[in-house]
Amino acid sequence: MALNAQTGKTFDALLSANGDRLVDRWTERVAQTLRGRLTETELRRQILELHSALRAAVGEGTFDLPSEGSAELRALLGELSRERARRGFSPSETAISVFALKDALIEVFDFGDGDAEALRELIAFTQVIDQLGLYTFETYARAREELISGQGEQLLELSTPVVKLWAGVVAVPLVGTLDSARAQVVMEKLLQSLVDTESTYAIIDITGVPAVDTQVAQHILKTVVAARLMGAECVISGIRPQIAQTIVALGIEFGDITTKASLADALVHAMRANGVDIVRRTPREES
Amino acid sequence: MDRVPILKIGDVLLVSIQVDLEDKTAIQLQEDVADRIVASGAHGVIIDITGLDIVDSFVGRMLSSIAAISRVLGADTVVVGMRPAVAITLVELGLSLEGIQTALNVERGMRILAEARQGPRLHRDERGSTAEAAAPR
Incomplete structure (x- = not known):
């Protein structure tokens, strides 16, 4: 000492x-x-x-x-x-x-x-x-x-909100890079919200994900399979043109999972599947 | 030995598993379900696993074989109420419960069985994509 x-x-x-x-x-x-x-x-x-x-x-x-x-x-x-x-x-x-x-x-x-x-x-x-x-x-x-x-x-908490879009339809807009830790949080929150809101459709929107590689695709596929086990369907939306090209170039198979270009398309798809149709009350304006 | 109770609601059998299954109980359950389908002429089986914290490969296989047995006897099986944690574990283990229909809760399970019994949905229309997506998996 x-x-x-x-x-x-x-x-x-x-x-x-x-x-x-x-x-x-x-x-x-x-x-x-x-x-x-x-x-x-x-x-x-x-x-x-x-x-x-x-x-x-x-x-x-x-x-x-x-x-x-x-x-x-x-x-x-x-x-x-x-x-x-x-x-x-x-x-x-x-x-x-x-x-x-x-x-x-x-x-x-x-x-x-x-x-x-x-x-x-x-x-x-x-x-x-x-x-x-x-x-x-x-x-x-x-x-x-x-x-x-x-x-x-x-940041992890903030970056993964699960929002309810319609009765029986929830969406999770992903923003930023999806690593294993975040993918896990997203999966848990999404599945829990399916139970809480009794939703049969979940939309995973990847507009904000800068790049999709095989690992990110793997995480998304796991989430979709887990949701199916619970009795809900997932739709993947917000696939940008470059990302679509990357997905094809990498040979990633989404199998029978529905993919849509925009969140709007995905919502319409989910609502129709739930038996809800959207009807225009006034004729579309000619532009 | 514990036995899992099998309830009959209309022409649907409701099996609610509340405790983690031992091997013997699971095998007993398979026999009981087969017996009850024949005895009651039920057309559907709903297996509620809300109470299960753990679904391992053994329980997964048991669910699959109950579904297969019921199909042979002319009844559809829906597994309902799987917890998020259980679903995640199954995916991580690579078990996808092939050939089993799932639903979020008993109510939706009943609806799937009712629709399956009615055959194709009455309001199914010319929009092929919609009808395909609406078909229970």
Whole structure:
């Protein structure tokens, strides 16, 4: 460990004797990077808390960040870095919140006449701060990853709406690339909505799918087969000219699955199959 | 040993499977369905699998053979109420339950059987595509 019983006590003494000055200098140093995203009072409160938690952790002599004695310090650092990650602070702006303590410490540290003992102490103290910094950064990175994966899930939810077009007809407009994860979500949501709305027809509209390769076709075919097992029929619509050419060029077989060029055609097809006809009440205007 | 109850509604037999089937129960069910079709002269069998969480290849084969047995005895079989998760699993396993008609729920299953008994739909018209799509699969 970075600290033995002796240096631990010295560190604690140094932290407590110069408490106010350390906190002032520390706050001042971090405040330069805030750019108005955090008030100085709030920052000062955070740093005061960190300061006292650090004193509690090193006071026992043997400092060990993963240990029980440092639980409060870890919690504070974790909270600080998570909050920084959410508010859009950059990695170095987050790290400086901890490393600024080093600057402050060097100012108050008594080098004596530059003997080896003082140097050893200083190195031990900075090692402790490095550990805190590393921990902060790890939590920061984890918080960012959680944020990103959460957004990915939200995107998945948003991008696959199942809409009811008519009694007994639901449609799912696919927008964007269809990978395995999305195909799975689409399939589950579509099948569930068939049960919920008691629909016998489902229209899968692929107007927004930029490219159809064998894998995408495979996903769509699986969905259609699953819907058939449940007793519903699927119509694939929104096949653009280039996509039709790709499908033929790749030799993809849609078998007896109905495909239509537009969503409108597919809806008319599904409604007719359900026994509904659409009748024009006024003669079509000549154009 | 548990037995799956078979209810008779009009000239349709309703088999509602509520628990996951053991092999013995499934075989017993096949025999019971055959006996009841002959005894009652039913023209249709509806197998409701709403209560099934898992359909494996064994249950799939049992459904297929009940359908085949009924067809020999002159009755149509419709499997109704398959859950989305079950359908997905079957597709992933590559089991497509060949030769079995499916419907979303019992009501639609009854309608399919009634239509099959009436023969071609009365309102089937000259629009070939429509009539073809409307035919129960």
